[in-house]
Amino acid sequence: MFPMSEVPRLVECRVCGGPAKRAITAPHLSIAGGSAFQLIDRTARSAHEPEVVDRLPARPKGAAQKVTTNPLHAKLPRS
Template structure:
């Protein structure tokens, strides 16, 4: 279900989830129980805890908490061969 944002004059904004067919123009504020008007804007269609929500949260989190690198990436080496005939091959 989509989330809709409502704004109370005294307490600020809060989100509520309603089905698209039953969205009211006003809702009761959870703090002061006063009437709050619905804000104009897009609803959020991402369910909390879903894979999409986790991806969005992880992407947002990297802006303030970048991943820490322990060491620089090592150089990849070609496997060493012990065949004596390979020594006669041209090297790059």
């Protein structure tokens, strides 16, 4: 498979080594947007190159701490 802008004039057949004819197939279209592709790429990349975190990210100055009323959240560890 080649992008239409990069199609070579002649391609060798993988089976017999002779010249192969071009076959036009349906385009590979997707309903996913660019952000979905970024997420897929980032997920695939993180499988091989995970980002290592050794501490919590710094809280922006002036940012108020979020208060929760859920009693289950009281059991969570605090930093």
